Amino acid sequence: MKDYQRDFIEFALATGVLRFGEFTLKSGRISPYFFNSGLFNSGATLARLGRFYAQAISESKLDYDVLFGPAYKGIPLASTTVVALADQHDRDVPYVFNRKEKKDHGEGGQLVGAELKGKVLIIDDVISAGTSVGESVDIIRAAGAHPAGVIIALDRQERGQGELSAIQQVEQTHKIPVVSIICLNDLLSYLQDHPNLQKYLAAVKSYREQYGV
Ligand SMILES: O=P(O)(O)OC[C@H]1O[C@H](OP(=O)(O)OP(=O)(O)O)[C@H](O)[C@@H]1O
């Protein structure tokens, strides 16, 4: 695990975004941990979050022209990440997001921001079943652009409907890479290294044994 990934886990724990307990997921599974990105909810935390995404994107060597943030949570993620890419990585990346409901007055339409063209990197917090990525890919293709990949914060590395994880399924279905700032394995090694958190290790390990890929 790289230093920035360790820092990201500490940041997510300190903000309460990453928690341990008993959480019901979209899939209906009961998970011993949960990542609630809605709690990156202040100027300072959002700015810092953008720097983590920007670093993960830079290290990934993904090739892209524009960032797409799917409504709603993808919108602040795209905004803060392009700011960080400009400030820290000397790249002025255009960004665009969609409205969940089409606007029929004023400038109208479903898309807001830069033109959706070229190689498009989708940014989101997590992938559960892959529905949101599928919808983003449809929007991107309908505009005549090309999906270049997906960047998310946490890869839970758990099975979807079959043997593959939802993320592996997304990669296979849409033929695009999915990159994450951290994954479940990173979280497990962090727990192992921190005696005050080891009380959560057994539950997370047993969840991974049951549902992990
Ligand atoms: O892989 P999936 O099964 O699509 O689940 C993941 C998506 O679900 C959540 O957003 P949601 O669709 O609830 O919309 P929101 O951003 O408005 O909260 C999350 O932010 C992802 O976008």
Ligand SMILES: O=C(O)c1cc(=O)[nH]c(=O)[nH]1
């Ligand atoms: O699978 C989910 O529903 C899910 C898991 C998680 O850690 N965070 C989240 O927002 N959704």
